[in-house]
Amino acid sequence: MRAVLRFVTYKITRDPDGEVTFQARCVCGDDKECGAESNVLGGEEAVSDWMAEHTVATGHRRFERIFKDYALVQAEG
Numbered sequence: 001m002r003a004v005l006r007f008v009t010y011k012i013t014r015d016p017d018g019e020v021t022f023q024a025r026c027v028c029g030d031d032k033e034c035g036a037e038s039n040v041l042g043g044e045e046a047v048s049d050w051m052a053e054h055t056v057a058t059g060h061r062r063f064e065r066i067f068k069d070y071a072l073v074q075a076e077g
C-alpha cells in the first residue's frame with residue numbers, strides 16, 4: 001500500500017515482527033447482544049472454529065471480528 005503526502009511517497013507494509021491476531025465477539029440477539037468473546041487468537045482458522053462452536057452451542061450466527069496487525073511506514077523519497 002502507498003500514500004502520497006507533501007510530495008513524498010510512503011510505503012506501508014506489515015511488520016513481520018508484529019503479531020497478527022484475530023478475535024470474534026457474538027453480536028447476535030434482538031434486545032441485547034450476546035457479547036460472548038473468543039480469546040485473542042493467532043489465526044483466522046482458530047477464530048472461525050470458535051465462531052462455529054459458538055453457533056453449534058447457541059444457534060447464534062452473527063459476529064464482530066477484530067483483526068490486528070502492525071504496519072511499518074517507509075518514505076520512498
Ligand SMILES: [Zn+2]
Nearest residue numbers: 026034036060
Ligand atoms: Zn452468542
